[in-house]
Amino acid sequence: GxxxxxxPSNKVTEKGKDVELRCDPISGHTALYWYRQSLGQGLExxxxxxxxxxPDKSGLPSDRFSAERTxxxxxxxxxxxxQQEDSAVxxxxxxxxxxxxxLFFGEGSRLTVL
Amino acid sequence: AQSxxxxxxxxxxxxxxxxxxxxxxxxxATPYLFWYVQSPGQGLQLLLKYFSGDTLVQxxxxxxxxxxRSQSSFNLRKPSVHWxxxxxxxxxxxxxxxxxxxxxxTGTRLTIIx
Numbered sequence: 110g111x112x113x114x115x116x117p118s119n120k121v122t123e124k125g126k127d128v129e130l131r132c133d134p135i136s137g138h139t140a141l142y143w144y145r146q147s148l149g150q151g152l153e154x155x156x157x158x159x160x161x162x163x164p165d166k167s168g169l170p171s172d173r174f175s176a177e178r179t180x181x182x183x184x185x186x187x188x189x190x191x192q193q194e195d196s197a198v199x200x201x202x203x204x205x206x207x208x209x210x211x212l213f214f215g216e217g218s219r220l221t222v223l
Numbered sequence: 224a225q226s227x228x229x230x231x232x233x234x235x236x237x238x239x240x241x242x243x244x245x246x247x248x249x250x251x252a253t254p255y256l257f258w259y260v261q262s263p264g265q266g267l268q269l270l271l272k273y274f275s276g277d278t279l280v281q282x283x284x285x286x287x288x289x290x291x292r293s294q295s296s297f298n299l300r301k302p303s304v305h306w307x308x309x310x311x312x313x314x315x316x317x318x319x320x321x322x323x324x325x326x327x328x329t330g331t332r333l334t335i336i337x
Binding site for chain 2: 112113142144149150151152154157165200202211212214215216217
């Protein structure tokens with residue numbers, strides 16, 4: 110499809126394991142964002158990629174979280190040594206400089222840490 | 224730093240009744256303001272946005288919002304709700320074009336009763 114694609118849609122893991130979440134943005138979109146949605150907490154900004162610029166990592170909650178974007182397209186969010194408080198829905202969004210502010214969101218990856 | 228407050232966690236309205244969802248923001252300059260909707264099991268979708276000009280903006284699905292600088296508010300309204308409007312609504316504020324690192328509110332869940 111033409112929208113933002115995220116995988117897996119659901120992930121259950123054990124505390125202490127590493128997980129990788131993937132985001133495939135809309136073709137041609139130069140900006141890519143990761144947000145975390147926890148119950149009652151709204152959307153929390155994690156990281157932002159824009160073209161070839163250094164990513165804005167100011168929202169990453171700890172050094173267990175990292176993300177990369179290869180070839181200016183697909184992005185992977187990695188959480189190392191997962192904790193129960195990492196359980197949330199991780200949302201990816203992309204945008205183009207021509208969209209005047211509109212983020213296009215994927216359906217999210219729901220992470221459950223047991 | 225910018226922030227967004229949505230004071231109503233949950234609102235219930237009857238089908239056909241009018242709706243107003245409140246949003247207050249904190250930002251030092253002229254903000255870029257957005258309303259997104261998240262229907263069950265779906266990604267967030269942009270309803271409307273305000274950048275400048277006319278303070279009353281029209282969006283999709285019959286929604287509108289009014290920017291009031293004096294009150295730091297950007298409330299969302301609809302004259303007559305439909306059962307399909309049941310969803311979670313998020314207000315967001317951004318700083319500039321080309322960097323849509325939005326700050327979201329905690330959301331308002333809308334329930335529609337027959």
